[in-house]
Amino acid sequence: MKSLIHHLYKAIILVMVVMLGACATTQQNERVARIDPLEPMNRAVFTFNENLDQYLVKPAAEAYKFVMPDAVRRGVTNFFSNIGDIFVAANNLLQGKPKEATSDIGRFLVNSTIGILGLFDVATDIGLDKHAEDFGQTMGVWGVSDGPYVVLPFFGPSTARDTVGLAVDLKTDFVLNTNQLNSDEKLGVTALRVLDRRANLLDAGQLLEDAAFDKYSFLRDSYLQRRRNQIYDGDPPPLGD
Known part of the structure; x- marks a missing residue:
């Protein structure tokens, strides 16, 4: 029994x-x-981006990292980051954060002068912290919902809201819209910026390859969580709210 x-x-x-x-x-x-209602299409675009990265962007970034001394690469990263501080300041103002915007403008002025056109990040050493804001985050702060998850060709993870934000960011991008460079020079500077960003992510990319069972799902969930964290400045409310 x-x-x-x-x-x-x-x-x-x-x-x-x-x-x-x-x-x-x-x-x-x-x-x-x-x-992710568009998952089949998103996975197809994700595969395209992965192949593009594997056979073109990543090898080029590895070559760039191998050839360029660390100091030179750090200067390139700082230069583009310094230009971005102007647009970060604008987004902080639009989000109602004048203190952060003032810090961003201060960073730009200090690094553009003492830091020699932004090649050296002097501002961080004197206590002016780096912020990361874009128009997608600004719309999120305004209350615009994410919308469906989207994987964009070349640009990667996004949402419907962040896709609109990306279009605004590109429209106001200094490198793409300046009259000081011709089309070939803009292409060269843009390629340098892409290589520099990808080179800075080589180690993180390898960790992702080693850790993720389903890389697509891992990147999707990580992206959405990170964006939510950014919109609420590191203190998001419970998802139920």
């Missing part, structure tokens, strides 16, 4: 585990359908 009861308990526990697993799977499928 005891043996029969013992086996009955085991059967009940097994059924409960299976039911809980089924519920969890259903909830996960519903969540994915809600945040």
